[in-house]
Amino acid sequence: MNNLILELKNLRFYLFIPYITLVLAGFVVLATLKGSDFKDLAACASVIQIFVSGFAVWWPIFILKEYLHSPGKELLFVYKARKDILMNKMLLLWGLYALHVVVLFFYFSTLFKPVIYLFIATIIQCLFLIALAYFLALLLQNTFIPLIFNFAYVFTLSMVVFSDLPISIFTRGVPDNPGILNTSVIVLILAGILFWAGYQMEMRLYKNSI
Amino acid sequence: MELIKIYEYILRVFWRSKNLRIPYIILLLLAIALVILCFYIQLQYNYSFDTLRLLVWPIIIFVVFFIYISYELTVKIYDHNMPEYLKTYGQGLCKTYGAIILCLLTLIMIPALLFSAFAVFLYFFIHAQYPPFLLHLLKLSLLYFVLAFSIGGMLGTAMAAILKSRRLAVYSLTLIFLFLNTRATEALFRTPYLLFNSYGGEKLLYNIKDFFTIVPLELGSTFEVAPLYGFPMEPYRWMLAVFWLLFPLTLILYECIAGKKKKMILAVSSLLLLLAVGLFSLRGSTLLMDMRTTSFVIGDNMYYTEMGHGPAVLAENPKKFAIKKYIMDFTVSNELHAVVDLTVDNPNLEKYDFTLYHGYKLKSISTADGKPVPFVREEDYLTVSPAPDTDRLVFRYYGKSPKYYANCQGITLPGYFAYYPKAGKHEIWSQVNNSYVFDLPSTDSEYIVSIHSNLKVFCNLEGNNNSFQGKSNGLTLLAGMYSQVADKLYAEPIREDAPVPNAAMIRKADASITEACKRLQRSPEPFLIGDRKIFQVPRTFHLNSQTESAVVMSDHITTDGIYDGKNFAMEIMQAHFNQQREPVFSSCYLSCLFDSLNKNDPLVKTRMNHVSLLKELDEFLYLESQVNSITPEKLRTLPEPEIVEYSKRKQRYDEMFLTTHLKTAYYLFYQSPCKEDNLRAYFDFFTSDSKEHYLDLAEKLLREEVEHADR
Numbered sequence: 001m002n003n004l005i006l007e008l009k010n011l012r013f014y015l016f017i018p019y020i021t022l023v024l025a026g027f028v029v030l031a032t033l034k035g036s037d038f039k040d041l042a043a044c045a046s047v048i049q050i051f052v053s054g055f056a057v058w059w060p061i062f063i064l065k066e067y068l069h070s071p072g073k074e075l076l077f078v079y080k081a082r083k084d085i086l087m088n089k090m091l092l093l094w095g096l097y098a099l100h101v102v103v104l105f106f107y108f109s110t111l112f113k114p115v116i117y118l119f120i121a122t123i124i125q126c127l128f129l130i131a132l133a134y135f136l137a138l139l140l141q142n143t144f145i146p147l148i149f150n151f152a153y154v155f156t157l158s159m160v161v162f163s164d165l166p167i168s169i170f171t172r173g174v175p176d177n178p179g180i181l182n183t184s185v186i187v188l189i190l191a192g193i194l195f196w197a198g199y200q201m202e203m204r205l206y207k208n209s210i
Numbered sequence: 211m212e213l214i215k216i217y218e219y220i221l222r223v224f225w226r227s228k229n230l231r232i233p234y235i236i237l238l239l240l241a242i243a244l245v246i247l248c249f250y251i252q253l254q255y256n257y258s259f260d261t262l263r264l265l266v267w268p269i270i271i272f273v274v275f276f277i278y279i280s281y282e283l284t285v286k287i288y289d290h291n292m293p294e295y296l297k298t299y300g301q302g303l304c305k306t307y308g309a310i311i312l313c314l315l316t317l318i319m320i321p322a323l324l325f326s327a328f329a330v331f332l333y334f335f336i337h338a339q340y341p342p343f344l345l346h347l348l349k350l351s352l353l354y355f356v357l358a359f360s361i362g363g364m365l366g367t368a369m370a371a372i373l374k375s376r377r378l379a380v381y382s383l384t385l386i387f388l389f390l391n392t393r394a395t396e397a398l399f400r401t402p403y404l405l406f407n408s409y410g411g412e413k414l415l416y417n418i419k420d421f422f423t424i425v426p427l428e429l430g431s432t433f434e435v436a437p438l439y440g441f442p443m444e445p446y447r448w449m450l451a452v453f454w455l456l457f458p459l460t461l462i463l464y465e466c467i468a469g470k471k472k473k474m475i476l477a478v479s480s481l482l483l484l485l486a487v488g489l490f491s492l493r494g495s496t497l498l499m500d501m502r503t504t505s506f507v508i509g510d511n512m513y514y515t516e517m518g519h520g521p522a523v524l525a526e527n528p529k530k531f532a533i534k535k536y537i538m539d540f541t542v543s544n545e546l547h548a549v550v551d552l553t554v555d556n557p558n559l560e561k562y563d564f565t566l567y568h569g570y571k572l573k574s575i576s577t578a579d580g581k582p583v584p585f586v587r588e589e590d591y592l593t594v595s596p597a598p599d600t601d602r603l604v605f606r607y608y609g610k611s612p613k614y615y616a617n618c619q620g621i622t623l624p625g626y627f628a629y630y631p632k633a634g635k636h637e638i639w640s641q642v643n644n645s646y647v648f649d650l651p652s653t654d655s656e657y658i659v660s661i662h663s664n665l666k667v668f669c670n671l672e673g674n675n676n677s678f679q680g681k682s683n684g685l686t687l688l689a690g691m692y693s694q695v696a697d698k699l700y701a702e703p704i705r706e707d708a709p710v711p712n713a714a715m716i717r718k719a720d721a722s723i724t725e726a727c728k729r730l731q732r733s734p735e736p737f738l739i740g741d742r743k744i745f746q747v748p749r750t751f752h753l754n755s756q757t758e759s760a761v762v763m764s765d766h767i768t769t770d771g772i773y774d775g776k777n778f779a780m781e782i783m784q785a786h787f788n789q790q791r792e793p794v795f796s797s798c799y800l801s802c803l804f805d806s807l808n809k810n811d812p813l814v815k816t817r818m819n820h821v822s823l824l825k826e827l828d829e830f831l832y833l834e835s836q837v838n839s840i841t842p843e844k845l846r847t848l849p850e851p852e853i854v855e856y857s858k859r860k861q862r863y864d865e866m867f868l869t870t871h872l873k874t875a876y877y878l879f880y881q882s883p884c885k886e887d888n889l890r891a892y893f894d895f896f897t898s899d900s901k902e903h904y905l906d907l908a909e910k911l912l913r914e915e916v917e918h919a920d921r
Contacts, residue, residue, distance in 0.1 A: 014378045028397045031404035047397045065377055142229050144278050147381055148388075152271045155392045155429055 004089055007063050018058045018097065022104050025051035033111055041112055045175040048108075048122060052101055053170075054154040056126035057133040057147070059093045064134070065143045087199045090134045097130075098123045118175035124184045124191070125169050129154075131194035138201040216309035223286065224313060230282055234317065237275055241321040244268065245328045257706045258336050259435045262347075265325060266354055266441065269425045270391040272321060273362035277384050280314050280366030288374040297468070304466040307367070311462075314363035322359050326351030340703045342691050346440045353443055357451040358424050361458075368458030371465040390422040393430030396501050409503055409517065416502050421490055424454060433499040433507065436748035437702040438690040439620040445544070446493035453486040494544030495610035495617045499750075507753055509612030510646070514639040519568070519589055531556040533633045535656040536685070542663040546570070546616040546623075547608040550630050551578065557601035564592040564631040567638060570609035578602035590628065591635050605631050613754065616687075618664055622747060624768050625670065625684020626650060626761050645755040654681040654764055665689035668700050670743050670766035684763040686745055701746035701772075708771040711746060718775025719782065726783065726803050729886070730893050737786055742766050756793050760785040780804050787896040794868065795904060796896065798875030803889055807880060813869075818877045820919070824912045830870040831905060833863040874908050884915060 008015055028051065029044045036043065067086065105119045129150055136146040157168040169187045171180040224230050244265065252261040287293060287306065296302035329347045338344070365387070369380045389395060399419070402411030426442040427435070435441055460479035467475060498505040503512040513519050537551040548570070554562065566572070568589050575583045575592075577600050585594045594603060610616070614627050623629050626648040628638060636649040661667050661676040667689045671680035688700065695701045699711045709715075720738050727734035743766040751758045751770045760769040760781035767785075772778045780800040787796055801807045807814055836859050840848070845856065878888045888911055895907050 011378070014382065017382070024398060024401075027401050027405065031401040032397055035400060035404045043397070050394050050397075061381075062378060069375075069377055140229060140233070142282075144282065144377070144381065144384075145233055147385070148271075148274050148278055151385060151388055152268075152274070155388070155394050156268065156271070 001092065003084060004063070004092055007066060007089075008059065010066070011059075011062050014062055015059075018055050018100070021051050021055045021058075022100055026104060026107055029108060030111065038112070041174045041176065042172065044108075044112065045118055045171065045173070045180075048118065049125065049170050050154060052104065052122055053125040053129060054151060056094070056097050056129050057150045059097065060090050060130050061133050061137065061143050061147050061150075063089060063093065064137045064146075068137060068141055068143055085199070086138075086202050087134065087195055090130050090195070090198075094123075094127050094130050097126060101126070114176060117178055117180050121171055121175075121180050121184050124188050128169055128187045128191040128194070131191040131198065135194040135198040135201075138198050213305050213308055213312075216305055217312045220283070220306075220309045220313040221316070224283055224317070227282075227286075230279055233275070234279060237272065238321060241272070241324055245324060248328065252332065252335070256336075258332050258338075258704070259437060259440075259706070261332060262329065262350070262441070263427065263431075263435055265328065266350075266425065266427045267429055267431070269325075269354055269358055270388060270429050273358050273391075273424060274384060274388050276314070276318060276359050276362030277366035277369070277387070279317065280310070280363040281370045281380055282366075283314070284310055284367045284370030285375060288370065301466075304463075307371070307462050307466055310367060311363070314367065315360065318359040318363055319356075322351075322355040325355045336706075338704060340691070340693070343440075343704045346443075346691060349443055350441050353448065353451060354425055354427075354441065357455065361424050361451065361454045364455055364458040364462075368461040371462045387422060390419045391425055391428055393428055393432075393500065395419055396430075399502070403503065412503060416504075421450070421487075424451070428500075431499065433753070434750060436497075436620075436750045437705040438622065438688070438692050438748050439497055439615075440691055442497055442499075442619075444493065444496050444617055444619050446490060446496070449486065449489050453482060457482055457486070492544060495546065495615045497615055497620070498612060504612055506612050506615075506750070510639050511644060511754055513568075515641050515644070530559055531562060531633055532651060532653050533631075533655045536630065536658070538630060538657065538659045538685070540659070540661045540663075540687075542616045542618070542621055542661065542665070542689075544617060545608060545610040546629065548605070548630065550605045550607075551602060552605070552631060553602050554633070555601075557599050560595060562594045562596070562603075562633075563635045564594065564633065565590055565628045565636045565638070566592055566605075566607070566631045567609075567611055567628045569611045570607045570629065573606040573608065574604075575606075576604045578604060580604075590638050592631065613751075620690030620692075621663065621665060621667060621687050622690075622751075623685075623687040624745075624747060624761065625682065625686040625763050625766070626768070630685065643756065645757040648757065648761055650763060651683045654683050656681050657685055659685065661687065663689065668692055668694065668745070670745065670763070680765070682763060682765045684766075686763070686766060686768060688745055688747070698741065698743045699746075700743065702748070705746070705749075705771075707749060708746075708773050711744065711772040715772055715775045715778060716744065719772075719779040722776045722779035722804060723782065726779070729803065730890050732890075732893060737783060739767065739782065744769065744772070746771060762786065776804055776806055780806070788899060794871045795875050798872060799879055799889075799892055799896075802875070802879035802885070803893075807876075813872050814876055814880065818873060818881055820877060820882070820912055820915050823873060823877055824909070824916055826866070826870055827874055827905065827909055827912065830863070830866050831903075831909065833859055833866065837863050874905070874912075878908060878911060882915065884911075 025048060028047050032040060032043045032047055064086065101119070101123060105115050105122075108118075109115045132153075133146040133150055136149060137143050140146070157170055169183065171183065173180060224234075248261050248265045251264055252258065255261075284307075287296070292306075293303055296306055299305075326348075329351050330344070333344050333347055369383060373379050373383075395415075399412055399415045402408040402415065426447055457479065460475055460482060464472060464475045464479065498509075499507060501508060503509065503517070531554045533552050534555045535553040539549040541547040572585070572587060572592070575585045575594055577583060577596060581597075583594055583596045583600070583603060585592055587593075596603060611627070611629065614623050614629060615621070616623055616629075627646070628636070633651065637647045639645075640647045657671055657678065657680060659669065659671065659673075659678045661678075663676060667676045667687050669678040669688075670682055670684075670686045671678035673679055691702055691704060692700065693703050695703065695710050696712050699713070699716070701711050703710065716739055720740075723737050723739075724734045727737065742762075745766060745768045747758070747768050747770055749770050758768070758770055760767060760778070762782060762785045767782065769778065769781060780797075783800055783803075784793075784796055809815070837856075840856055845853065848856065879885055879892070882888055891911060892904075892907065895902070895904070
């Protein structure tokens with residue numbers, strides 16, 4: 001955990017980008033509600049999915065960058081203990097991001113109710129996107145492609161075809177019923193599979209690094 | 211070393227790098243899959259503009275991918291500390307960059323040519339036989355594929371040259387670039403005016419976005435492409451594309467070149483930036499199909515309704531003068547530039563009121579001999595005070611409208627729109643209907659028009675070579691991918707949602723009108739199309755207005771699409787109705803009159819009881835009076851219990867709105883034993899100047915029927 005905090009601190013200005021987007025998401029949701037006389041909850045749900053879920057991968061990708069692109073990347077693997085595996089870091093970062101999302105949803109709960117279903121759907125989407133970024137980064141030994149892929153996926157599927165395609169993890173409609181969690185279980189299972197596959201690659205990478 | 215040799219080495223480096231080769235091969239496979247998908251969609255729906263839109267949608271992702279390829283390929287020089295070594299050779303670094311750019315161009319050309327070939331193939335596949343469309347597709351290929359991909363390559367190379375291995379910065383800039391080229395910005399950019407009432411903030415954000423927009427049809431755009439205009443490719447977009455190619459090139463050169471030339475490159479780079487910003491600010495009339503407050507879609511609605519520019523209720527406006535003659539000189543470049551010389555029929559007035567859309571900025575008003583004339587402008591209205599006995603006034607103005615655009619790519623200026631000064635004060639936008647208002651002069655004026663444009667302009671008056679002359683009560687100008695398709699019929703040749711209009715359709719429409727009038731025992735003469743010219747305008751016109759299905763002027767008609775003769779006849783008839791406040795009711799009326807009701811509709815099939823219908827109508831009218839009596843300002847001052855009561859009434863009113871209209875219309879005009887009398891009564895009402903509420907007449911007719919049944 002201490003290492004992770006140091007790695008996050010090392011991001012300097014870039015550490016704060018998710019904070020900026022979360023604050024912006026708060027403003028955008030408020031504006032969307034105000035623009036629709038506090039009626040258009042479906043639009044709020046899509047804004048939250050673009051801004052909150054989309055930026056979940058920011059910290060994980062930028063932490064992974066040090067392990068995959070920095071000049072001393074081998075050293076980072078050499079000094080790694082088993083508890084320091086990257087997958088744990090990814091899960092910790094997801095937990096940290098989810099904590100921030102909880103705060104944001106507390107604020108959303110003052111604007112519209114209920115928020116719990118949308119919150120659950122959102123944090124599961126965040127977990128999936130982090131798992132996907134982790135898997136792609138280790139598969140391709142590169143962090144640029146997972147970043148592009150993540151945002152291309154979020155922008156395309158949340159705006160162009162939304163949930164009409166089976167490959168979409170996003171939900172459409174008013175977030176006031178448990179129906180929006182229909183796809184969440186599958187997304188959660190997929191996230192687990194991606195983490196497992198990523199972990200297998202990480203173990204190989206760890207061995208090769210030594 | 212020879213450039214060609216370095217180019218070969220760089221290609222080898224690319225091919226040996228798994229990080230680059232595998233994603234590139236995947237990208238090519240995706241490009242092929244996209245083309246196959248587009249072909250499948252074309253076979254399914256047979257609508258080439260939608261197919262092309264699907265092809266263009268993900269282009270920005272390809273551009274971002276080329277940023278990745280070019281960055282990763284170039285940054286290898288810095289990851290392996292090569293620059294100093296390369297600089298020891300004669301222009302070694304420059305040649306290496308040149309070879310990298312050549313290599314990137316090679317890689318870019320494969321998907322770009324694939325997409326371009328598909329676009330051209332589509333032209334032949336649909337048997338378009340309209341060369342301007344082929345030219346449009348070639349331009350599309352160049353701007354949206356070749357140039358856009360090359361820009362991606364140049365940006366990635368420039369970022370590697372300037373930012374080197376600072377990946378965090380490169381990632382962030384790439385993401386900002388991707389974000390600005392999608393519709394994800396829409397919700398964010400609305401925030402300044404929705405929360406802080408800052409329309410300027412929104413405008414600034416969109417200006418920044420537009421400057422960075424490489425693919426004009428953005429990812430997430432849901433609006434259809436108008437076949438008259440095609441994909442946005444105005445001159446400023448080409449200028450921006452060239453800028454985004456040259457500006458990164460200057461940054462790369464700055465990195466390669468040493469000594470005094472560095473300063474020169476910096477100066478060129480700054481000059482380019484200044485020039486691009488300057489030209490960008492002069493972009494003029496452009497087609498903006500998004501949800502910004504100045505867009506085609508909501509621009510006028512926002513201006514008149516939300517931003518508080520709506521005119522005060524116009525006082526009775528007795529017609530004091532008419533315009534006898536217009537001599538117009540239009541130049542359509544980045545926007546409309548006009549010199550309009552008009553002659554009024556009554557030179558003895560102290561003041562003359564005119565209507566000219568607020569988007570047109572007046573430079574001057576003068577007499578025929580050049581003496582300036584004082585005037586006062588208030589939004590759309592002009593009050594001119596010339597010296598006595600002045601019958602000719604010359605207006606000089608320029609500007610644009612978000613909806614009725616005029617630029618180098620297309621012109622849609624219908625005769626009912628105030629893009630030139632019209633006599634009297636007329637409402638342009640109705641806040642009640644959320645639609646445009648057409649208040650056409652009752653008398654014809656004489657027009658002498660000359661238009662300077664790179665496009666062939668089609669006009670309701672006679673003439674050629676963009677010079678026209680004749681008499682009418684409105685001047686319509688259309689240009690772009692537009693043509694005369696039959697005698698007196700003008701339309702977009704590549705519009706696939708409707709058949710190309712033909713004379714048989716018009717004959718069928720006239721026959722339907724005659725038949726309907728015979729049923730009504732009224733003369734069909736005023737409603738017949740006769741020898742009027744017909745201009746089909748883009749279907750997108752109905753996006754923000756329900757009144758433009760058909761507009762009838764003295765010598766021509768504009769319509770947003772002729773689907774079949776009967777439908778067109780109904781639209782023509784509706785255009786003659788004065789009471790257009792509620793399109794649902796009048797559409798139902800026309801469906802009954804023209805016998806085109808859907809007989810399987812459950813509401814049509816259900817036998818209605820006129821007593822309960824009358825009760826329902828009474829309740830609806832009561833609710834309407836209650837809801838309309840409370841303005842938004844008054845609502846804010848009401849105590850909480852009254853607001854709750856108002857909300858309940860409003861909800862009930864909204865629930866009843868559609869069904870009450872449909873049930874009333876279906877009963878009165880289809881099920882009632884007095885339906886023929888009802889049809890006649892409403893026909894006289896719709897074609898009169900009566901200010902009575904259209905449902906009051908329904909209530910009266912129903913009450914009479916109830917009383918008659920009681921007796």
